[in-house]
Amino acid sequence: AQKITQTQPGMFVQEKEAVTLDCTYDTSDQSYGLFWYKQPSSGEMIFLIYQGSYDEQNATEGRYSLNFQKARKSANLVISASQLGDSAMYFCAMREVPLGGSYIPTFGRGTSLIVHP
Amino acid sequence: GAGVSQSPRYKVAKRGQDVALRCDPISGHVSLFWYQQALGQGPEFLTYFQNEAQLDKSGLPSDRFFAERPEGSVSTLKIQRTQKEDSAVYLCASSRASSGNTIYFGEGSWLTVV
Numbered sequence: 489a490q491k492i493t494q495t496q497p498g499m500f501v502q503e504k505e506a507v508t509l510d511c512t513y514d515t516s517d518q519s520y521g522l523f524w525y526k527q528p529s530s531g532e533m534i535f536l537i538y539q540g541s542y543d544e545q546n547a548t549e550g551r552y553s554l555n556f557q558k559a560r561k562s563a564n565l566v567i568s569a570s571q572l573g574d575s576a577m578y579f580c581a582m583r584e585v586p587l588g589g590s591y592i593p594t595f596g597r598g599t600s601l602i603v604h605p
Numbered sequence: 606g607a608g609v610s611q612s613p614r615y616k617v618a619k620r621g622q623d624v625a626l627r628c629d630p631i632s633g634h635v636s637l638f639w640y641q642q643a644l645g646q647g648p649e650f651l652t653y654f655q656n657e658a659q660l661d662k663s664g665l666p667s668d669r670f671f672a673e674r675p676e677g678s679v680s681t682l683k684i685q686r687t688q689k690e691d692s693a694v695y696l697c698a699s700s701r702a703s704s705g706n707t708i709y710f711g712e713g714s715w716l717t718v719v
Contacts, residue, residue, distance in 0.1 A: 492647075523708070531694055533648070533710035579647055583708075592638065592661060593698075593708060595647035 491515065492580050492596035499601050501570045508555070509565040509599045511580035517541075521583040522563040523593065524554065528576040536578075539563060570603045577601075607631075609711035611697050617717045618687045626682045626714040630699030637680050638708065639672055640696040648696055654680060687718045 493512045501507040513522065524536040539547045539554045547554045555564040567574055577600050581593045610629040618624050630637050636655055640648035641664075650664040656677040665672070669688075674680040684691055694713040701707075 525710070530712065531715065532712040533696060533698070535707055535709060538707060591636070592650055592653055594650065595640075597647045 490596075491594045492582055494580055494596035494599050496599045497597075499599055501567075501601065501603055503572060503603055503605050504569055506566060506568045507570055507601065509567070509578050509580075509601065511563045511565065511596060513561050513563060513580075513582045515561075515582065515584055517584045519584075521591075522554070522556070523581040523583070524552070524563075524565045525579045525581065525595075526574075526576045527579060527598070533579070537565070567601075572603050572605065575601060575603045609697055609699055609709050611695075611711035611714050613714060614712065615715045615717075617719060620689060620718055621686050622718075623683065623685045624687055624716060626684075626695050626697075626716070628680045628682070628697030628699075628711060630678065630680070630697070631709055632678075633701065634699035634709075635677075635702050636700045636708075637674060638698040638700075639680070639682050640698065641666075642694040642696055642713070644693075651682070651695075684716075687716075689718050692716055692718045 491514050520541045522539045526534045537547050537549045537552045537554050539556050551568045553566045577598045579598045580596045583591050583593045612627045638653050639651040642648045652672045653661040654674045669685045671683045694715050696713045698708045698710045
């Protein structure tokens with residue numbers, strides 16, 4: 489079963505508008521972490537934002553915010569005031585603690601965001 | 606160094622050739638991960654080290670894949686007798702501790718098997 493689901497293969501947004509990228513996750517653990525990464529065409533995975541399962545407030549980093557709805561197992565990324573340089577693949581990931589104790593992030597399939605002028 | 610460094614950035618191998626991909630994590634980072642990313646897909650987990658110990662290798666697709674981190678810093682992913690289906694980007698990542706909140710990736714090694 490998919491642990492991370494990103495239902496939007498592609499999204500378009502106009503420059504300066506806000507956009508929400510969806511992510512739902514599946515876990516039975518109480519303690520876990522959620523991440524978003526940006527991957528431009530150069531290939532590097534760039535860390536954007538992190539949300540811990542026990543964090544009561546939504547994480548924010550500059551123009552990025554994570555809309556964390558724990559009961560719905562949802563961790564959507566909101567990008568405000570989109571810029572042309574935001575065009576990239578975006579990946580949602582989750583880190584659980586399995587019995588072996590290893591923290592191994594699992595990634596979704598990604599959403600391609602295109603920002604147009 | 607300032608970030609995770611991977612080499613080579615690009616590698617073209619003939620089918621059947623052995624390749625070695627190097628990862629130099631951020632100094633002091635205990636945890637090191639290898640992922641494989643096929644075109645248009647998300648990264649898929651290969652293996653995980655905590656210091657020099659390989660704690661999880663459940664994602665290695667076959668016994669042709671081998672990874673090591675003998676001194677707990679630099680890691681090498683070796684692929685023996687490469688096949689066309691091995692063509693992918695191989696991403697290395699590191700974090701400060703096993704419970705580290707932020708995992709930093711390198712730029713990846715793009716492997717093409719012809």
